Amino acid sequence: MNWEAWQRSWDRQQELYLPDREERFRVMLEVVEATGGKSPWVLDLACGTGSITTRLFARLPEAMSVAVDRDPTLLAMARGSFDGDSRIAFVVADLEEPGWTLELPAEPFDAVLTATATHWMQPATLARLYADLATLVRPGGVFVNADHVPDPETPKLNAVDEIIQRSHQEHARAEGARDWDEWWADVADEPRLAAEYAASRAIFDSRVRGVPQPLAWHRARLREAGFAETGVAWRSITDAVIVAIR
Numbered sequence: 655m656n657w658e659a660w661q662r663s664w665d666r667q668q669e670l671y672l673p674d675r676e677e678r679f680r681v682m683l684e685v686v687e688a689t690g691g692k693s694p695w696v697l698d699l700a701c702g703t704g705s706i707t708t709r710l711f712a713r714l715p716e717a718m719s720v721a722v723d724r725d726p727t728l729l730a731m732a733r734g735s736f737d738g739d740s741r742i743a744f745v746v747a748d749l750e751e752p753g754w755t756l757e758l759p760a761e762p763f764d765a766v767l768t769a770t771a772t773h774w775m776q777p778a779t780l781a782r783l784y785a786d787l788a789t790l791v792r793p794g795g796v797f798v799n800a801d802h803v804p805d806p807e808t809p810k811l812n813a814v815d816e817i818i819q820r821s822h823q824e825h826a827r828a829e830g831a832r833d834w835d836e837w838w839a840d841v842a843d844e845p846r847l848a849a850e851y852a853a854s855r856a857i858f859d860s861r862v863r864g865v866p867q868p869l870a871w872h873r874a875r876l877r878e879a880g881f882a883e884t885g886v887a888w889r890s891i892t893d894a895v896i897v898a899i900r
């Protein structure tokens with residue numbers, strides 16, 4: 655299987671929605687390096703195909719990563735891409751289920767990193783996940799979350815963001831970018847991923863999506879969870895890279 659090609663197509667599909675995705679990753683890793691040095695011990699939370707760990711190893715080759723997710727298709731792509739790389743270990747877990755941390759190594763992490771994942775969760779579930787994360791990060795370590803954090807109190811600005819998004823997507827589509835549904839249709843067309851695809855659909859098709867929470871909500875929940883300080887390392891009108899220091 656050409657895992658590199660799947661990685662490229664995943665990135666391109668994600669960039670359809672997140673044109674500044676690489677900039678977010680860059681900012682996240684700057685925070686990691688500043689707080690965890692050149693060989694950080696990182697948890698790639700809701701890792702998908704391993705996008706964050708790929709960038710982590712490119713920037714900091716001595717880093718070590720534990721990558722956790724529950725999507726069989728994306729995990730197969732991640733495992734295939736990192737085959738033989740002893741710097742990464744995979745954990746299959748549902749982050750929304752209490753007890754998911756039991757599957758992890760005991761040593762506290764220098765950094766927990768996640769991107770474009772937490773807006774899927776119900777607020778009460780995410781608040782509980784944040785409490786779990788506070789127990790996994792060493793004092794002085796960081797949790798960094800790049801995600802959608804639209805502010806319901808700025809509807810006009812949010813509308814501007816929608817116009818910007820539409821314009822970007824029109825250009826990307828004209829250049830052949832596949833959207834989320836088309837990308838998954840491509841997976842469905844690959845017989846060697848048939849079992850993984852069926853398992854992914856069984857998990858995610860019935861899922862009830864949460865409503866993305868605004869920045870203030872995240873900062874308050876992270877403080878309540880036990881993080882000492884929270885702030886923003888990058889933001890656009892509706893998205894942000896939120897940093898919490900333990």
Ligand SMILES: C[S@@+](CC[C@H](N)C(=O)[O-])C[C@H]1O[C@@H](n2cnc3c(N)ncnc32)[C@H](O)[C@@H]1O
Pocket residue numbers: 668699700701702703704705706722723724725728747748749750751768769770771774
């Ligand atoms: C849009 S993808 C982002 C993946 C990666 N961070 C990236 O930026 O390419 C969201 C990921 O969150 C994972 N995810 C969502 N809910 C999850 C849960 N409850 N437990 C584990 N993983 C979850 C999905 O399986 C998917 O891999």
